[in-house]
Amino acid sequence: MFDGTVKAIADAIPLAIVASTPLLLAVQGELAVQRSGIINLGIEGMMLAAALAAAFTAHATASVAAGFLGGIAGAALVALLFGLFVIVLKADQIVTGTAINLLAAGATAFIYRELHLTSALPRLAFDPIVPLAWIVFPVALALLLWNTSFGLRLRAAGENPDAIASSVRSHRALALLIEAVLAGLAGAYLSLGLSSGFAENMTSGRGFIALSIVIFGRWKVKGALAGTAIFGLAAVTQYTLQASSGLSYHLLLAVPYVLTLLILCGVAGRVRAPESLGR
């Protein structure tokens, strides 16, 4: 029994890494933007828009690479709108994020029905996204945020905006752009990598799970990696144990969300957010 459990968990590791790749990309994007002082609840909508834009572009060009670029463009479009309201108009970030999520859910469902994407999508020949997400981007993001003067100013925009008053807006906009690239790749990976095509609401809350993991990881890249790894492994282990556990499939579907709630309750009380987050 115990050996079986250990083996199931060991078998689950590669699956967990691949399955939580979009989540990790989203976590890193949200980390960058929250470090600059913005809570982007609309990352869920960003990923959803990216998933559809990627499926459409890949379909139109018969190229997966173009599909990923299309995904980034889709997320950037959403980021532009979010940035316009939050950075330029100084609208409430939570209300705007919620509106963005409704907008993306409605618009993608509406457009998807209009597009009639019938023929099969091109498949990923090899998968560069997984090593990018787990190795290259974390190193690059950590270096960018903590070893460059740009990163210092970006974090200042989140901690003490008065210190760099003149460039708070531009640094927040650039942080949003970084998030758009990462969330765009995440959304594209959902529709082109993990499944073959778009489906309505296919992000199924990954954006909100990502926000929770940013808190769990204390707004650090190491924490983001550890949080996503723990979450991914726990979620996948649940699925692989499904057969032996006798738990209903429908109850197991709730596991990622309950797990995220536990993660939030486990640590949130003892962490310090960037000082000017959300203002």
Place this chain on the structure above:
Amino acid sequence: MRRLAVTLGRAFAAAAVAVLLLALSGAAFGHSPAELLGILVSGSVGSRFALEGTLLKSVPLLLTGLSVAVAFRAGVWNIGAEGQFIVGALAGLLASRWGVAAALIASMLAGAAWASLATAMRLLRNAPEVLTTILLNFTAIHLLGWSVNGPLRESIAQYPQSDPAGVALPVLAGQVHAGLPIAVLAAIALWVLIHRTREGLRLRATGFSPNAAEWAGINVRAQLARAMAISGAVAGLAGGIELLGVTHRLFERFASGYGYSGIAVALLAQLHPLATVLSALFFGALVTGAGELQRTANISAAVATLGQALVILTLIGFEHVRRNRQSNR
């Protein structure tokens, strides 16, 4: 009086702009905007049947809108009306053997309890309610999925749905059921609570500035907990009424976004309980008209969700213009 007129005018303008933007989105995909608007209007208010449909959809929207309005007024981000709606309906179904009143009370208690989970996580573990309420929505959706595929599955076990509830709300006229007057009474009761009682004053003060409220001797934590419980109870009631008045059974897609739509309903009404009645009627018409668009023109009914987002974003834009004018004076 003048302020009221301006506020109302802005809300109507935002609704109109959003509907126009919606028609333009249709035009971008080759649909005639005039035809699209025509179907939206005739499908929502163009016939007795359409009007009844609009009233039916307005009932859950009014209640989830009120739920969001109470929470936002107190400054708590309850994005969880969707989940509270679902657990409300689940409890309503279980209690329906004891009659309509028992079922609706159970709905309210379950909604309040589900919302209070988020309160507990916020007050005891400092977990932000904006995230926990959303995560509780997903949890509730899968709890419902499990229920109608498992313990609550209909006795002939043909579809993933429950047996019909033991009781139903009385029908008033056509398809319109007693949930409509209940929802309007709830709006009046919440207006009295928020604008005419000490409790409402404390609630609004907490939402306006928690620090100032604390200084004024208000127990902010208890105030947040009560606002969240009331908000959850109203969303739970919405679920119970939808079950006993419209669907009679539970199934996986029972909530169909009413909880999230409540956010748009509340914001268009500027979080005012009485204005929420008008706002709910507008969005009820939009949802009903969008359903007709899907049936007759094969345009996704999700344009209703798109319209809700456009209303919120247009309102934010107007608010910005107003602030700029004031500061330029």
